[in-house]
Amino acid sequence: MNPTSTLTTLISAALLAGCASTGASSPSARPVFYPNVMLNRVGPAQAQRDADQCMYNAQNAGLTPEEKTNSIGHGAAQGAAVGGVASAVGALVRGRSVERALESGAAGAAVGGSAGAVAGAFHEKPSVTYRNYVQRCLKDKGFDVIGWN
Template identity: 35%
Template sequence: MRIPKRSIGWLAPVLLLAGCANQKPVLYAQGGSPAGGDQAISACMDQARAAGLDYSKGHGQTARKTVERGAVGGAGGAVGGAIYGDAARGAAAGAAGSVAAGLVSDMFHRDSSPAPAYRSYVDRCLRDRGYRPVGWQ
């Protein structure tokens, strides 16, 4: 199966935007400058990363699910291929299709909330600077 080149032109920006939906803290309005709050949020997020914390809480989940989907798709494809006379080709097609569908699905359904330790670190950093975080969005 070939993908037309014109399809790739609109697909790439959509996939890139799907991965850019990270949340950040919301601060209780205390009469201070919003720019100062944004600077404090950025500084605290940088400090959390420097401390070795990662925003994402799904370490290894995508890779594990990809292998799992490939195995399931390969088994299903082998059964379908055996019915129609070529189990190996069916297994390869089933595995490839399942992996591709799973990766695209993960891009659109990924959890954009921060890891608990990262969130706690940033919230504490903001409180230490005199801000009052009330949640993340």
């Protein structure tokens, strides 16, 4: 695999991982407010500032928006192992030399690792404890959080 192909594969993986990290189920989601008396009184801009402060407080308390499962790293390692071994064995089965099999294995590991990292990104989960902390903080301020988006 040439350097340009490797770079293209890595950039594609990063873009796909970025797409996977948005929406209500992502760690980057923000609280959604019910239009109660407090929200109507202070307005959406102040509610967002209060949410930012609660999120900051949660992080200062040692919480993170995502569960620390390292699913991207695990996916990359698993994909690299599977892709590398499958490519090397495939090359040997087709009668290639050991040197060509190793080259194929290295290329397969690069592709498999990238694909595994992207697959792992789709498994990142938001931290329930972090969200509960932020929701409690906002409730104490008078807001009603109805979800995350």
